[in-house]
Amino acid sequence: MSNKDIFIEKLKASGLRPTKQRIAICKLLFQRKDTFHFTINNLNNILKNSSVEKISLATIYNTIHVFKKKGYLKEISINSYKSYFDTNVTHHHHFFNESTNEIIDLKDSDVGKIKIKKVIPGKKIKTIEVLVKIENSN
Amino acid sequence: MSNKDIFIEKLKASGLRPTKQRIAICKLLFQRKDTFHFTINNLNNILKNSSVEKISLATIYNTIHVFKKKGYLKEISINSYKSYFDTNVTHHHHFFNESTNEIIDLKDSDVGKIKIKKVIPGKKIKTIEVLVKIENSN
DNA sequence: TAATTAATTTATAATGATTCTAAAGTAGTG
DNA sequence: CACTACTTTAGAATCATTATAAATTAATTA
Incomplete structure (x- = not known):
């Protein structure tokens, strides 16, 4: 095909x-x-x-x-200024480079298991999204 | 005062x-x-x-x-539809209830340590933000 | 306290992103 | 090929946000 x-x-x-x-x-x-x-x-x-x-x-x-x-x-959803779309539709996370406004994918497996210690009665977790904001390290 | x-x-x-x-x-x-x-x-x-x-x-x-x-x-930043502000300016995370569009604070200490296994050369991590999307567990 | 100056508020206009609309064009079907 | 329904398009409408400029108010000085 x-x-x-x-x-x-x-x-x-x-x-x-x-x-x-x-x-x-x-x-x-x-x-x-x-x-x-x-x-x-x-x-x-x-x-x-x-x-x-x-x-x-x-x-x-x-x-x-x-x-x-x-x-x-x-x-x-990175910030309120721009609306971004992503062709990667698997569950994953993001780096956001605040120096350049660049988005970089972070594979699900690149993030260790996340423990959420608070429970909201009557609700269940649908998804957990991590946004790692980075900047120049110099 | x-x-x-x-x-x-x-x-x-x-x-x-x-x-x-x-x-x-x-x-x-x-x-x-x-x-x-x-x-x-x-x-x-x-x-x-x-x-x-x-x-x-x-x-x-x-x-x-x-x-x-x-x-x-x-x-x-929860989604692209609305821009939310928060009076809690300490480092913390959020639940977002997709059934009601309600935001709930998640204390920093309510989230276990997060391991980021990928390094971006020349960049350092500024902050890690977790968004936990929840829904009715009916 | 009155007068002066600079900051503030406000209604409204301007902007920018997104959505809507309705006329003209195109794909799918028989 | 003809017909119908779906698409595309330019431009209008809408919504959130920002800018503007005149009227108002706070702070300062005398």
Whole structure:
């Protein structure tokens, strides 16, 4: 199965028709080796330059939100200034480099077991997310 | 020293003149036993009802941001939809109740030691923040 | 205390991100 | 090919936040 076919599958599974705009977005997001952290604004800039297709902002927002709902993308909360998305949808954690505003993935296995000693009656833990803020060590 | 005097001190330390609007904001934020998690919108609503003073949104934004910069308030990143502030400025963590959107403090000592097994060359860890998402266990 | 100066408050405008809308275009189906 | 439903798009609408500039108030000085 070609990459393009995989993208078409992803789109169909998300209830979206495979259009050239959406396929261009898929290429940008999923045709890469490493995980990709991005903002909508990032995506828009890259697509404006790289892609042959002219893709409107509304289409980008739409597609990203559907992928997020479907679980093909994760949204990361680092700070209130920007909204980041992540192509790594496995359970994992993040470094945030406060000197450069760069996000780096931290594998689940790179974080030791976390013990939560407080229990909230009637609630159960759904997920534990760790954000490690780093800065230049000089 | 009365509460009001403490508020005046806080304001002065932040480089702000003690006006009645700012003192009303201080009362709301700091005259309480438990930590307070809020959005600007929350604050505005409470002030609109509770306080004798008419306080404009611009004043609220201004004051909150100065307090944040001074370290009298912390901003918490839970999700991209809302921007929350916290009157607890010690190092600590949070539960986020996804059923109710409620934030609950988790004391530093309620979280076991966290081992980060990955090192980023040239960077040092500034802080480690844990967000525990919970839901009804029905 | 009155006068002066500088900071503050406020309503409103400006901005920026995101969402909505409705007209024009395109994919899927028979 | 024709039809229908889904998409795309530009631009408008909305919402949170920030900026602005005139009116008000606090602090300072005489």
